[in-house]
Amino acid sequence: MKDQDNMLVRQGWLPEFLVAANIETVQTEYEVLHLMRQCANHFSFTHFLVTRFPANAQQRFAERLMVSNWPADLVRKYDAMNLFHISRLALDTGATKLPVQGDSSLLAPADWENTQAGEAVALAESHGLSTSTAFLLHSTTSDPYLMMFSGIRKPLSRPELAELHFAALQLFECLEKTFTAATAGREKLSSREVECLRWAAAGKSSDEIAVILGISVYTVSSYFKSVTRKLKAVNRMQAIAIAMRLRLI
Numbered sequence: 001m002k003d004q005d006n007m008l009v010r011q012g013w014l015p016e017f018l019v020a021a022n023i024e025t026v027q028t029e030y031e032v033l034h035l036m037r038q039c040a041n042h043f044s045f046t047h048f049l050v051t052r053f054p055a056n057a058q059q060r061f062a063e064r065l066m067v068s069n070w071p072a073d074l075v076r077k078y079d080a081m082n083l084f085h086i087s088r089l090a091l092d093t094g095a096t097k098l099p100v101q102g103d104s105s106l107l108a109p110a111d112w113e114n115t116q117a118g119e120a121v122a123l124a125e126s127h128g129l130s131t132s133t134a135f136l137l138h139s140t141t142s143d144p145y146l147m148m149f150s151g152i153r154k155p156l157s158r159p160e161l162a163e164l165h166f167a168a169l170q171l172f173e174c175l176e177k178t179f180t181a182a183t184a185g186r187e188k189l190s191s192r193e194v195e196c197l198r199w200a201a202a203g204k205s206s207d208e209i210a211v212i213l214g215i216s217v218y219t220v221s222s223y224f225k226s227v228t229r230k231l232k233a234v235n236r237m238q239a240i241a242i243a244m245r246l247r248l249i
Contacts, residue, residue, distance in 0.1 A: 026174040026178070029066075029175070029178050031174070031178075032067055032171065032175045032178060033067055035171055036048050036067060036069075036171055037069065039149070039164075039167055039168075040069075040149055042167075043153075043160065043164055044151060044153045045133075045149040045153065046150065046152070047069060047070055047127070047128065047129060047149070047150040048067075048068065048069055048147075048148065048149045048150070049068035049070055049148050050065075050066045050067040050145060050146070050147045050172070050175060051064045051065050051145065051146050052064040052143070052146075052244060052245070053090070053093075053094065053136065053143075053144035053145055053146050054085035055085070056085055059201060059244070060079050060082070061075070061078055061082075061084040062075050062237065063240050063244070064084070064241070064244075066145075066175070067175065070127075071127065074123070077123055078107065078123060081116050081119065081120060081123075083107070083114075083116060083120055086111070086114075087107055087108060087110070088102065088105060088107075088108060088109070088110045089102075089106040089107060089132070089134055089146070089148065090146070091110045092106070092110075093134050093135070093136040093146055094144075096136070097136065099133055099134065099135050099161055099164070099165050100133070100134045101131070101133050101134075101155050101156065101161070102132055102134075103130060103131055103132075104121045104124035104125045104129055104130055104131075104132075105117075105121050106124075106132050106134070107120045107121070107123070107129065108120040108121050108124075128150075128152050129150040130150075130151070130152045131150065131153060131154065131155055132149065132150040132151075133148065133149050133150075133156055134146060134147065134148040135147045135148075135165060135168045137168065137169070137172045139176050139179075140176065141247070145172065147168050147171070147172060179245060179246060179247075188230075189227060189230060189231075189243075189248060190223075192213070192215075192223055193226060193230075194248060195213060196213070196220055197227060197239065197240055197248070197249050198249045199212060200224075200236060200240055201240045201243075201249055206220045206221060206224070224236055224239070227239050231243060231246075
């Protein structure tokens with residue numbers, strides 16, 4: 001741990017769960033997931049996530065998720081709404097370097113005239129996302145990410161907010177280390193495989209990609225099978241998410 005971090009620990013800024021953990025040895029997303037679960041419990045939250053910041057509507061919410069304990073049903077339903085990029089969560093965090101706290105309307109569009117606003121709030125409430133605290137974080141390559149903790153507790157006090165903010169920075173640093181470790185362990189993708197991933201990330205089907213690249217649908221399918229194997233993904237969607245995380249596309 002850095003000297004500055006040690007000073008903050010001595011001043012009582014770092015939660016006990018991070019003091020006890022040897023964060024310098026963290027290498028896998030599973031270890032980061034475990035630390036984030038401890039962090040959520042420490043601050044009496046029930047849900048958490050880390051996601052790539054939404055720049056537009058092309059990339060689905062589920063494909064941006066990196067670490068999360070959201071139930072699959074919640075991810076699926078919120079993904080289907082396609083609201084993440086216009087949500088108060090994205091707009092509010094994108095407008096400040098400070099932590100953002102809010103209620104279940106954070107997941108709703110900033111424009112309350114949007115017919116899905118009430119649906120988004122109801123979805124958040126039904127899964128216990130009554131209050132949330134979110135942070136905009138940047139990787140060492142300046143890529144924006146969003147970390148959020150949610151639950152049914154009252155808003156954090158100023159000292160709690162400062163403590164959670166510093167913990168979030170530590171957790172994100174741990175997560176970023178896993179990017180490098182993962183990249184080193186992946187087989188190199190071919191230029192065609194990268195092209196297929198890029199078009200799939202843009203929402204194109206296998207048939208459309210075949211036409212765009214001038215190859216057969218069978219060949220496109222074989223590229224995706226190879227990509228899935230190389231990236232150790234379970235399906236095409238996860239392969240796209242991993243490729244984006246590793247900055248391959």
